[in-house]
Amino acid sequence: MSRDTNFYYSFLVLPPDKRRAIVSVWDFCRAVDDAADEPVSGEPAVELAMWRREVAAWYDGGTPQTPQGQLLAPLVHQFNLPRPAFEAIIEGVEMDVGDRRYETFDDLYQYCIRVASAVGLVCLEIFGYRDPAARRYAIDLGVALQLTNILRDVAEDLRRGRVYLPQEDLRAHGVREADLLIEMNRVSGSARSPRVTALLRQQADRARDYYARADRELPRADRHSLVAAKIMGAVYRAILDRIEARNYDVFSSVVRVPRPRRALIAATTWLGTLAGR
Numbered sequence: 001m002s003r004d005t006n007f008y009y010s011f012l013v014l015p016p017d018k019r020r021a022i023v024s025v026w027d028f029c030r031a032v033d034d035a036a037d038e039p040v041s042g043e044p045a046v047e048l049a050m051w052r053r054e055v056a057a058w059y060d061g062g063t064p065q066t067p068q069g070q071l072l073a074p075l076v077h078q079f080n081l082p083r084p085a086f087e088a089i090i091e092g093v094e095m096d097v098g099d100r101r102y103e104t105f106d107d108l109y110q111y112c113i114r115v116a117s118a119v120g121l122v123c124l125e126i127f128g129y130r131d132p133a134a135r136r137y138a139i140d141l142g143v144a145l146q147l148t149n150i151l152r153d154v155a156e157d158l159r160r161g162r163v164y165l166p167q168e169d170l171r172a173h174g175v176r177e178a179d180l181l182i183e184m185n186r187v188s189g190s191a192r193s194p195r196v197t198a199l200l201r202q203q204a205d206r207a208r209d210y211y212a213r214a215d216r217e218l219p220r221a222d223r224h225s226l227v228a229a230k231i232m233g234a235v236y237r238a239i240l241d242r243i244e245a246r247n248y249d250v251f252s253s254v255v256r257v258p259r260p261r262r263a264l265i266a267a268t269t270w271l272g273t274l275a276g277r
Contacts, residue, residue, distance in 0.1 A: 006239070006257070009266035010231035014127075021075045021126045022228075028068045029119055032089060036096045037160075044097045048090055055086045079125045088118035096162070105166045105206070108150075109143065116149075117142030120229070127226055131219035134226065140217060141233055144210035148236045151203045151243060154250045155184045165203060173199040184251045192249065200248035204240055211237060227273045231266045238265055 007026065011019050035047035054069035056062060058076045075081065092114025102108040120138035150157075150164040157164055163177055170176065173195050183196050211233060218226065238257045243250060257265075 006235050006262065007232060009262050010228045010235065012266065013228050013231065013270055018126050018128075021079060022123060024068070024071045024075055025081075025119070025122055025126070028072055028086075029089060031066070031068050032093050033096075036093045044094075048094055048097075051090055052087070055083065055090070058086075059083050075126075081122050081125050085118040085121045088114045089122075092116075092118065099161050101163055101167055102165075103167050105169070108164060108166050111164075112143045112146040113139065116146035123229070124226075127228060129219070129222045129225055131221050133217060133219045134222045137214050137217040137219070137222075137226070138229070140210050141214040141229060144207050144214060145232065145236050147203065147207035147210060148240050151200060151207065152239055152250060152255050154180065154200070156254070158184055165199065169199060169202060173202070175199050186251065192247075192251075197248050200243075200250065204244060204248065207240055211240075223273055223276075227270055230273060231269045234265045234269045235262050238262075 011022050014022060032048070032051050035051060036044045039047045050066075053062075054064050054066055057064045057069065058073050064070045064073050072081075092111055095111050095114065102111065117139040120142035121135060124134060124138045154165070158177075158180055163170075163180070165180075175193075175195050179193060179196055183193060186192065214233065218230070223230075235257060238261065239255055242255045242257065246255065
């Protein structure tokens with residue numbers, strides 16, 4: 001896993017066996033995601049069907065055919081990883097195929113559950129937990145992370161012909177998709193649309209709400225075992241902070257947290273957890 005990923009420093013706090021398992025899950029998710037965005041065969045449906053067969057092989061006694069599937073096969077049973085979560089991940093990636101739009105936040109929420117919360121539920125089994133309430137934490141943290149991704153990647157998604165911002169939110173703020181394209185092509189330093197800014201502020205506020213929900217739901221008994229998830233949340237909150245500091249300009253460049261800052265966030269979160277915070 002590259003040090004440039006936002007998850008890298010969160011995984012460093014894990015013992016080696018759990019770190020290897022998490023990286024294997026991450027590699028699987030990346031490969032499935034590539035099946036929609038950059039399919040080798042040119043046919044996303046064909047490649048996603050192949051990944052469904054890989055998942056089935058783990059649980060039905062088959063033989064995985066891909067390097068990712070072969071690495072994950074023993075880990076699925078070692079950590080009792082949930083089959084429905086892997087199937088949901090593939091369903092979520094399938095939702096990315098084509099010119100996709102989401103009418104309401106409820107529609108977008110179902111997408112977030114599949115592509116992010118399902119990953120969180122897989123990781124939860126690897127991290128380990130005692131309180132079943134940790135599953136609710138993983139679900140809401142996953143939604144928060146995905147909403148942050150969506151806000152950060154508005155311009156990149158537009159280039160792919162995708163708009164993940166709910167259509168009902170665009171209408172409520174008087175924003176058309178053409179207005180988002182105008183913002184993306186605006187000359188640097190020129191005034192930005194207050195309506196687009198208000199739309200993006202709404203998305204940031206929604207992400208903040210889900211981070212707050214996750215904070216409330218994190219069981220005290222599992223604070224140490226789930227410290228890697230806490231670090232993920234802290235890094236992505238820092239992305240949100242930077243977006244807000246730029247007055248929601250997600251068009252002129254991709255908002256990133258520098259590597260040293262991510263390392264500091266990880267260390268601070270880890271030490272805070274050890275201190276009982």
